[in-house]
Amino acid sequence: MAATVTLSGRTDPGLLASLDPLLREWLPRQRWFAGKGRPVTGFSLVAATELLPAHTRLGLYHLLVRAHQPAGPGDCYQLLIGTREALPPRLAPALIGHVTQGPLAGRTVFDALYDTRPAEVLLEALRTGARIGGLRCERDPGQEIRSGLVPRRLTGEQSNSSVIYGDTFILKLLRRVVPGVNPDLELPLALAREGCARVPAPTAWMYGDPGEDEGEPYVLAVLQPYVQGAADGWELALRELAKGEDFATEARALGRATAEVHGALARALPTATLGQAQIRPMVDGMTERLDAAAQAVPALRPYAPALRTAFTALADLAAEGHTWTAQRVHGDLHLGQCLRSASGEWSLIDFEGEPARPLAERRMPQPTVRDVAGMLRSFDYAAHSADPPSPAWAHACRAAYCSGYAEVAGVDPRTDPVLLRAHETDKAVYEVVYEARHRPDWLPVPLSAIHRLAAPDLP
Numbered sequence: 001m002a003a004t005v006t007l008s009g010r011t012d013p014g015l016l017a018s019l020d021p022l023l024r025e026w027l028p029r030q031r032w033f034a035g036k037g038r039p040v041t042g043f044s045l046v047a048a049t050e051l052l053p054a055h056t057r058l059g060l061y062h063l064l065v066r067a068h069q070p071a072g073p074g075d076c077y078q079l080l081i082g083t084r085e086a087l088p089p090r091l092a093p094a095l096i097g098h099v100t101q102g103p104l105a106g107r108t109v110f111d112a113l114y115d116t117r118p119a120e121v122l123l124e125a126l127r128t129g130a131r132i133g134g135l136r137c138e139r140d141p142g143q144e145i146r147s148g149l150v151p152r153r154l155t156g157e158q159s160n161s162s163v164i165y166g167d168t169f170i171l172k173l174l175r176r177v178v179p180g181v182n183p184d185l186e187l188p189l190a191l192a193r194e195g196c197a198r199v200p201a202p203t204a205w206m207y208g209d210p211g212e213d214e215g216e217p218y219v220l221a222v223l224q225p226y227v228q229g230a231a232d233g234w235e236l237a238l239r240e241l242a243k244g245e246d247f248a249t250e251a252r253a254l255g256r257a258t259a260e261v262h263g264a265l266a267r268a269l270p271t272a273t274l275g276q277a278q279i280r281p282m283v284d285g286m287t288e289r290l291d292a293a294a295q296a297v298p299a300l301r302p303y304a305p306a307l308r309t310a311f312t313a314l315a316d317l318a319a320e321g322h323t324w325t326a327q328r329v330h331g332d333l334h335l336g337q338c339l340r341s342a343s344g345e346w347s348l349i350d351f352e353g354e355p356a357r358p359l360a361e362r363r364m365p366q367p368t369v370r371d372v373a374g375m376l377r378s379f380d381y382a383a384h385s386a387d388p389p390s391p392a393w394a395h396a397c398r399a400a401y402c403s404g405y406a407e408v409a410g411v412d413p414r415t416d417p418v419l420l421r422a423h424e425t426d427k428a429v430y431e432v433v434y435e436a437r438h439r440p441d442w443l444p445v446p447l448s449a450i451h452r453l454a455a456p457d458l459p
């Protein structure tokens with residue numbers, strides 16, 4: 001590991017000032033930038049660690065940078081910034097820009113996750129349990145990490161950024177970070193302790209010291225075994241749809257896998273009973289999200305009154321004295337979070353929850369139907385992304401998934417239609433906002449579901 005120097009934003013204000021104009025251009029263009037649609041008005045440095053000396057052939061900074069935007073304190077992002085005199089052509093897509101002022105004047109800066117050496121530096125830090133300035137790595141002593149594994153950046157649309165090492169491990173570098181326990185590490189660790197093999201067990205992870213006035217460290221990165229030769233559920237579903245094949249057998253297996261993970265989470269972490277006092281704020285949250293979504297996406301507005309009845313029906317049941325069990329759940333389960341290994345076994349990944357929600361909310365016990373609703377929506381998504389759309393395919397998958405779930409959990413999610421409809425509606429509303437913000441071309445897919453959910457009794 002190279003010698004390291006810890007810098008502090010407060011003692012080296014020139015560093016961020018020199019990057020500022022470049023980051024203003026580059027950051028909002030990144031898929032993982034959460035503040036789309038609002039201008040970035042400035043940056044402040046939460047932490048800076050020099051991992052490779054800045055003025056050598058390849059310099060490397062680890063930065064936690066707060067991007068200020070109108071309304072609110074702004075989000076904190078994890079950046080791995082490489083500096084070189086010039087970029088070789090292979091790194092052209094990683095370009096952030098050419099620095100003209102301050103301590104890095106004359107250097108070209110780039111997203112260092114595209115480069116091999118910075119990715120090797122990260123793995124080495126994790127392998128050795130390094131402490132570098134405010135960065136602190138920990139690892140599972142029971143899992144071996146060989147040195148010298150060759151890194152390659154995962155391409156594709158992601159909420160974070162990942163690097164695969166020699167087809168053995170995958171490292172997820174969280175991009176928008178908040179201080180505190182992150183379910184993307186917390187839940188897989190708990191499941192590993194419980195002996196649940198449906199989720200890759202974390203091998204090593206990295207924390208960042210909190211900034212001033214922040215109590216808890218940041219979880220910055222998680223390394224886990226790479227499921228070799230895996231295909232994700234979304235790819236597989238689209239492939240079968242294109243061939244006109246049904247997916248019910250896989251959907252059933254996915255239902256069983258989901259129920260196994262839920263069972264292990266219920267054993268590993270606290271559960272709760274939800275009565276009126278807990279359902280009321282849950283329903284208020286769903287209603288507020290719907291109102292905010294209707295505000296942001298005009299196409300949703302005509303449906304809002306009918307969608308609201310899905311939430312009031314749940315509140316009414318609670319008022320009559322119904323109670324529900326809640327536990328920790330995945331929180332953002334969809335086909336893309338399910339990996340089928342070469343041997344046909346399903347694993348679940350990405351326990352971060354819905355990235356836009358506050359951490360405390362994502363860590364609260366919830367009805368397991370939240371995840372079931374996510375998967376049911378996903379079958380619908382696949383069927384309505386197909387040309388022509390295939391509602392019958394979605395219907396068969398949804399039924400098979402619920403049956404598979406019931407085989408393991410002992411309870412079929414369809415036996416509580418009010419709870420299920422409220423969660424599916426909440427999910428579809430989330431998707432409308434997500435697509436409007438990130439992939440406007442996809443907006444018709446959740447909107448078609450909104451149309452159906454608003455008129456549940458139509459054939």
Ligand SMILES: Nc1ncnc2c1ncn2[C@@H]1O[C@H](COP(=O)(O)OP(=O)(O)O)[C@@H](O)[C@H]1O
Pocket residue numbers: 154157158159160161162170172200224225226227228230232336337339349350352
């Ligand atoms: N353990 C794993 N084995 C194989 N591929 C993985 C593994 N974990 C993640 N992936 C791949 O990486 C992609 C992104 O991972 P994910 O945890 O969903 O990140 P993000 O939060 O950025 O969406 C997944 O869609 C999957 O293709």
Ligand SMILES: O=P(O)(O)O[C@H]1O[C@H](CO)[C@@H](O[C@H]2O[C@H](CO)[C@@H](O)[C@H](O)[C@H]2O)[C@H](O)[C@H]1O
Pocket residue numbers: 157158159234332334335336350354355374377378379381382431434
């Ligand atoms: O990036 P994440 O995997 O954490 O999740 C976000 O992006 C997903 C899209 O990549 C989005 O999922 C939606 O689109 C999927 C098809 O691409 C579909 O299978 C899902 O059912 C649908 O929700 C997810 O909502 C978002 O949080």
